[in-house]
Amino acid sequence: MPVGLPRWVYVPAIVGAAFVLLPLVAIVAKVDWPSFGTLITSESSRAAFWLSLKTSTAATLLCVTFGVPMALVLARRDFRGLGVLRSLVLLPLVLPPVVGGLALLYTFGRRGLLGSELDALGIQIAFSTIAVVMAQTFVAMPFLVVSLEGALRTAGQRYEVVAASLGAGPTTVFRRITVPLVLPGLISGAVLSFARALGEFGATITFAGSLQGRTRTLPLEIYLQRETDPDAAVALALVLVIVAVLVIGFARQARSAL
Amino acid sequence: MTFELSAVVAERDVDLAFEVADGETLAVLGPNGSGKSTALAVTAGLVAPNPGRVVLAGRVLTDIGPGRPGTRVPPHARRTALLGQEPLLFPHLDALENVAFGPRSNGTPRSSARRDAQRWLDEVGVGELAGRRPTQLSGGQAQRVAVARALAAEPDLLLLDEPLAALDVAVLPALRQTLRRVLADRTAIVVTHDALDALLLADRVVVLSDGRVVEQGTSAEVLSRPRSPFAARLAGLNLVAGTWRDGGVETRDGLRAYGLVEGEPPAQGQGAIATFRPSAVAVFRDPVEGSPRNAFQVTITEIEPLADLIRVHADSLHADVTVQAAAELLLEVGLRVTFLVKATEVSVYPR
Numbered sequence: 001m002p003v004g005l006p007r008w009v010y011v012p013a014i015v016g017a018a019f020v021l022l023p024l025v026a027i028v029a030k031v032d033w034p035s036f037g038t039l040i041t042s043e044s045s046r047a048a049f050w051l052s053l054k055t056s057t058a059a060t061l062l063c064v065t066f067g068v069p070m071a072l073v074l075a076r077r078d079f080r081g082l083g084v085l086r087s088l089v090l091l092p093l094v095l096p097p098v099v100g101g102l103a104l105l106y107t108f109g110r111r112g113l114l115g116s117e118l119d120a121l122g123i124q125i126a127f128s129t130i131a132v133v134m135a136q137t138f139v140a141m142p143f144l145v146v147s148l149e150g151a152l153r154t155a156g157q158r159y160e161v162v163a164a165s166l167g168a169g170p171t172t173v174f175r176r177i178t179v180p181l182v183l184p185g186l187i188s189g190a191v192l193s194f195a196r197a198l199g200e201f202g203a204t205i206t207f208a209g210s211l212q213g214r215t216r217t218l219p220l221e222i223y224l225q226r227e228t229d230p231d232a233a234v235a236l237a238l239v240l241v242i243v244a245v246l247v248i249g250f251a252r253q254a255r256s257a258l
Numbered sequence: 259m260t261f262e263l264s265a266v267v268a269e270r271d272v273d274l275a276f277e278v279a280d281g282e283t284l285a286v287l288g289p290n291g292s293g294k295s296t297a298l299a300v301t302a303g304l305v306a307p308n309p310g311r312v313v314l315a316g317r318v319l320t321d322i323g324p325g326r327p328g329t330r331v332p333p334h335a336r337r338t339a340l341l342g343q344e345p346l347l348f349p350h351l352d353a354l355e356n357v358a359f360g361p362r363s364n365g366t367p368r369s370s371a372r373r374d375a376q377r378w379l380d381e382v383g384v385g386e387l388a389g390r391r392p393t394q395l396s397g398g399q400a401q402r403v404a405v406a407r408a409l410a411a412e413p414d415l416l417l418l419d420e421p422l423a424a425l426d427v428a429v430l431p432a433l434r435q436t437l438r439r440v441l442a443d444r445t446a447i448v449v450t451h452d453a454l455d456a457l458l459l460a461d462r463v464v465v466l467s468d469g470r471v472v473e474q475g476t477s478a479e480v481l482s483r484p485r486s487p488f489a490a491r492l493a494g495l496n497l498v499a500g501t502w503r504d505g506g507v508e509t510r511d512g513l514r515a516y517g518l519v520e521g522e523p524p525a526q527g528q529g530a531i532a533t534f535r536p537s538a539v540a541v542f543r544d545p546v547e548g549s550p551r552n553a554f555q556v557t558i559t560e561i562e563p564l565a566d567l568i569r570v571h572a573d574s575l576h577a578d579v580t581v582q583a584a585a586e587l588l589l590e591v592g593l594r595v596t597f598l599v600k601a602t603e604v605s606v607y608p609r
Binding site: 164169181 | 408
């Protein structure tokens, strides 16, 4: 028997858990079950669902592509300004998403920082599916970086030093030692990023707008339906909850299998 | 010389130089913080000296300093395999893949790397454990796999950092024999705390203290005629260092030791060393005079049990007495006593 907990701890713990779980119960209770099937298979619902899935997957891939090297630099290098850089990279974590969306708009939008250059190349990003993916990547990347940097620091460099002394170059060490050692952290980081991308709303609507089939993801669809067809909004909300639960379950499975 | 190192690492107060001949195993001894690990880190390319130069088998690995080219060969291209206190087997690979890691990194095809790996595992006596994950190996087995892994990389120089320090006493002798066998004709540096390792594994010894080489020679020479306090402690000997005056070794504190001079007697005023075993010391409560004896007036600083004896420390000198003697003499810390040693029990040689 480990050291006991103070008994009073249970009261706030139970209140907190109820606070998180009760709204989920309320959603389930509110669902109009007889028409659930038709509500979630309407054309606009399906379009939003697949758009969300595709863009979130793409955003997660981008997070891995750019987040893994960023985490490596943050965890393995030491230079002046590293602390400041880390704080800036993690800024989207605390920034209101709508501010992030505005920032993206003023960078990649037609009148933005890079807008005229992109325009000259015939590229228009704002209010496109690419903008959705960019908005999601912007807000989700810090989740991957934080969890992977922690995993890298915990794993330490001892195995990497041994591997190098056995003749393995930096890329071989990264591929055969570092990645396998931090795989659990990488997976949970990617899952968190995916979940964050799936739920992204503020930056998306600001930077990408709400065009059905092109930029209207599931959260945007739910927000719009809430006014015109609350039953559809609730049904879609439940779909999002189910996807979230599946993602968490999958992540747990993957982690314990390693 | 196949390996030469000279390195200054100012922030660690290290300034050393030593060499290892082709096929020779060098033991690096010294107290904690004496620079042993720094020497290995500089050799492996993990720490950059300034200035410093490392040459291995004709290749310049490090050459840093004013007017030097600033060469820094990265760790993976130095051909200096590391084996530490802990095996550090890659946890996601089985024993065979761990050993095959070096050859595969050097571009050997998978199947022949695995064949090599099996041969090295057989060589160190754990061939039947090839399919095991590191978590399924005992400490001794894991360290054997780690030895095989280091050898399989076919390094020009093997770096062993206290390879036996973390092992169970029960598996120690067998693994020491294995190391002795595989190190016999290899060029290697072994950092160790253990006199037995130095004697059995190494041809030559360097002793470090405060980041400097204070003594070097063949293992037998250093351990039988130590010149540094650390080597004397390793060899289990008392050491009195001073100058040769009127047929005895006189220390700065005025202590005088007489003994049997080995070889040519030192010249008057020359540095000299006297050593004797703690078991050759008799302890008395009262001052005793008598020839041919050495009498040291000392204050007891520590008393510790040592197998079936009691070791009495008085600053840098030690005496081993029986439990009965310690009880009869009512020995305690702070007591003034006399350490008596027969001159025939004391070896004297030039410093």
